[in-house]
Amino acid sequence: MAATLESWGRRTAPGAEILSEDLERITPGRSLSRGLGRSYGDASLPAPGASEVVGTILADRILAFDPGSGLLRAEAGLSLREIVRLFLPRGFFVPVTPGTMFVTLGGMVASDVHGKNHHKDGCFGAHVTRLRLRTADDRIVICSREEHPDLFRATLGGMGLTGHILEVEFRMARVPSPWILCDSERIDDIDAFVAGLKEAGKTWPMTMGWIDCLSGGRHTGRGILLRGRWAEKHEAPSRPPRPIPRLAVPFLFPEWVLNPLTIRVFNELYYRAHFRRRRRRIMHPEPFFYPLDMILQWNRIYGRRGFTQYQCVLPESGDAGAARRFLTRLTRLGGASFLCVIKDCGPEGEGTLSFPKPGISIALDMAVRDDTQRIVDALNEEVIALGGRIYLTKDSFTRPEHFRAMEPRLGEFERVRRIWDPEGRMKSALAVRVLGDRA
Amino acid sequence: MKAVLLGATKGMGRALARLLAERGDALFLLGRDPDDLAKSARDLEARAGCPGIGCAPCDLERAESFAPALDAADKALGGFDAVIVTAALFGSQDALEADPALLARVLDANFRGTILFCEEARKRLLARGGGTLCAFGSVAGDRGRKPVTLYGATKAGLSHYLESLDHKYRAQGLRTVCVKPGFVKTGMTAGLPAPPFAGEPEGVARVVLRALDRGTPVVYAPPMWAVVMLVIRNLPRFVMRRVGF
Numbered sequence: 087m088a089a090t091l092e093s094w095g096r097r098t099a100p101g102a103e104i105l106s107e108d109l110e111r112i113t114p115g116r117s118l119s120r121g122l123g124r125s126y127g128d129a130s131l132p133a134p135g136a137s138e139v140v141g142t143i144l145a146d147r148i149l150a151f152d153p154g155s156g157l158l159r160a161e162a163g164l165s166l167r168e169i170v171r172l173f174l175p176r177g178f179f180v181p182v183t184p185g186t187m188f189v190t191l192g193g194m195v196a197s198d199v200h201g202k203n204h205h206k207d208g209c210f211g212a213h214v215t216r217l218r219l220r221t222a223d224d225r226i227v228i229c230s231r232e233e234h235p236d237l238f239r240a241t242l243g244g245m246g247l248t249g250h251i252l253e254v255e256f257r258m259a260r261v262p263s264p265w266i267l268c269d270s271e272r273i274d275d276i277d278a279f280v281a282g283l284k285e286a287g288k289t290w291p292m293t294m295g296w297i298d299c300l301s302g303g304r305h306t307g308r309g310i311l312l313r314g315r316w317a318e319k320h321e322a323p324s325r326p327p328r329p330i331p332r333l334a335v336p337f338l339f340p341e342w343v344l345n346p347l348t349i350r351v352f353n354e355l356y357y358r359a360h361f362r363r364r365r366r367r368i369m370h371p372e373p374f375f376y377p378l379d380m381i382l383q384w385n386r387i388y389g390r391r392g393f394t395q396y397q398c399v400l401p402e403s404g405d406a407g408a409a410r411r412f413l414t415r416l417t418r419l420g421g422a423s424f425l426c427v428i429k430d431c432g433p434e435g436e437g438t439l440s441f442p443k444p445g446i447s448i449a450l451d452m453a454v455r456d457d458t459q460r461i462v463d464a465l466n467e468e469v470i471a472l473g474g475r476i477y478l479t480k481d482s483f484t485r486p487e488h489f490r491a492m493e494p495r496l497g498e499f500e501r502v503r504r505i506w507d508p509e510g511r512m513k514s515a516l517a518v519r520v521l522g523d524r525a
Numbered sequence: 526m527k528a529v530l531l532g533a534t535k536g537m538g539r540a541l542a543r544l545l546a547e548r549g550d551a552l553f554l555l556g557r558d559p560d561d562l563a564k565s566a567r568d569l570e571a572r573a574g575c576p577g578i579g580c581a582p583c584d585l586e587r588a589e590s591f592a593p594a595l596d597a598a599d600k601a602l603g604g605f606d607a608v609i610v611t612a613a614l615f616g617s618q619d620a621l622e623a624d625p626a627l628l629a630r631v632l633d634a635n636f637r638g639t640i641l642f643c644e645e646a647r648k649r650l651l652a653r654g655g656g657t658l659c660a661f662g663s664v665a666g667d668r669g670r671k672p673v674t675l676y677g678a679t680k681a682g683l684s685h686y687l688e689s690l691d692h693k694y695r696a697q698g699l700r701t702v703c704v705k706p707g708f709v710k711t712g713m714t715a716g717l718p719a720p721p722f723a724g725e726p727e728g729v730a731r732v733v734l735r736a737l738d739r740g741t742p743v744v745y746a747p748p749m750w751a752v753v754m755l756v757i758r759n760l761p762r763f764v765m766r767r768v769g770f
Contacts, residue, residue, distance in 0.1 A: 102716070103715075104715070104716070105712055105715035105716075106712045106715065107534070107535045107536070107539070107712050108561075108712075141715075144711070144712050144715075147564055147565060147567070147568035148567065148568045148571040148572065149564055149567055149568065150567060150571070151571045172571075172572055176574065
């Protein structure tokens with residue numbers, strides 16, 4: 087029986103994980119490390135011909151924590167869930183969190199993840215102070231903004247292609263309480279949404295929105311805008327947030343379950359469920375940051391062929407109607423998205439290939455069907471025309487010529503890779519598909 | 526609890542040490558690699574939220590390391606009341622059959638070394654009126670089975686020893702806990718095909734923690750393996766000769 091590795095979007099590749107608590111022992115000679123496998127596409131899958139990847143999840147020790155400065159150093163396989171569980175009760179939270187807690191520190195660096203506070207705090211990489219890597223020539227290299235800064239920058243958002251990440255040092259953020267104050271508002275259309283995000287970002291540290299991308303015309307891009315911040319001590323309940331019981335999707339749903347009609351009904355209900363125009367409440371941090379984590383294995387609802395997320399950022403330097411134009415194009419293509427998340431991004435990060443740049447990020451979850459490649463191609467052409475780019479961590483279908491056209495920094499990334507890995511030893515299925523690495 | 530752990534840098538020992546540290550028990554770590562021990566100690570301190578976890582070198586293949594290691598633990602903890610052994614060597618059946626040198630090491634560490642270490646610990650615990658002695662056997666030691674003839678034999682010997690201690694010394698305050706893990710997904714079993722009822726180290730650790738608190742003499746983890754092994758222990762020989770497990 088040939089072993090198979092699978093990503094969150096159910097992309098698969100033949101191969102197996104080599105697991106050990108001791109990453110220094112198992113990384114030499116191997117081409118890729120993988121954490122919890124939560125990237126949606128093929129970023130964590132081995133390149134064709136490379137059957138083994140290093141699994142980091144057993145390497146999960148905290149090596150140092152200084153409550154004074156908030157500096158935390160840990161092995162790459164430590165999960166975000168564990169960090170939150172251990173440190174939130176002590177008044178610390180990660181400076182930047184993605185939308186799931188089932189990721190490892192190594193993965194957060196390799197994807198240079200962003201979150202609801204991107205407009206204010208940037209990507210995770212902005213808070214990373216030092217990395218310990220196993221580079222392609224089997225050396226162990228410490229890099230930071232002072233030591234080997236080229237390698238450091240290329241590794242932030244470098245999709246694990248600059249070397250195996252062994253240890254991560256970053257600065258945790260202090261929070262006044264373990265609760266979130268969340269203010270949500272129903273918004274009528276996409277133009278109001280973009281303006282609302284921008285306005286909210288001036289005073290709120292965390293913002294994002296969910297939009298209904300099936301309703302057209304007057305209602306294009308209506309949705310719910312969320313603003314949030316950590317609750318102050320006097321606003322928060324005195325008890326700590328309790329662990330929330332989670333449900334799991336027990337089996338793969340048949341593909342007909344998600345169809346344009348059921349998606350439309352879901353979107354309508356989600357919008358209508360927000361009865362009042364605006365409401366404000368104290369929330370448990372988990373449903374606020376990680377609403378989808380409440381349901382384990384939710385990727386099963388998309389059926390056997392899985393799903394892809396199309397996430398792009400449209401620069402604000404383009405015309406103000408870029409987001410509307412993009413959504414109109416999507417509706418016309420018939421790309422029904424079950425969930426569509428919108429967020430305004432702050433300045434571009436230090437990571438050579440880091441995803442965000444100033445503008446509007448739109449993320450669409452789409453079940454993989456016969457026409458998915460066609461839809462992604464068309465959306466990519468739209469994004470190139472608007473001067474935007476896509477997020478590799480979510481991608482399964484982008485063609486190399488499209489990626490090259492939207493990524494002027496690719497040359498610099500390849501230059502640094504050639505210095506540290508002249509023989510092209512580090513690679514992944516994604517690198518072969520999108521960056522043109524030799525298989 | 527003031528516990529000495531041998532083998533807490535990896536796998537189930539690591540998971541158990543984390544539970545103990547998070548609830549505030551005092552710990553001291555023993556193991557082969559000083560650098561690895563120090564990293565695990567820092568990890569446990571960060572989780573416990575307070576410093577003070579010491580460590581000392583100790584190797585199941587070097588019996589002369591046992592007494593100094595337990596002395597160091599005693600000194601650091603101000604007299605320990607629990608000793609937990611999760612360390613062991615492992616080799617797949619094929620590897621052990623093919624390599625007599627590896628087999629000698631596994632037999633030496635898992636049987637001779639572990640029992641000599643437990644004897645050192647037992648004497649110290651009894652001298653102070655008792656305490657808890659916990660060691661990790663395995664379901665592999667419950668019945669002579671084809672895939673684990675050699676590794677299983679070392680674990681069967683250890684279970685036998687722990688059972689005898691329980692009978693002989695419980696009245697004097699020594700509680701022995703023999704943990705019999707089924708298949709658990711750790712670095713040790715990575716690469717082996719996982720059977721049904723395979724467990725996670727964290728789940729096993731929770732079961733073991735309860736057994737330590739209650740002084741349960743034999744505990745299967747995950748608990749489902751108690752049922753599985755009940756069946757396997759009672760299969761007649763002619764069946765065991767035919768089946769592959």
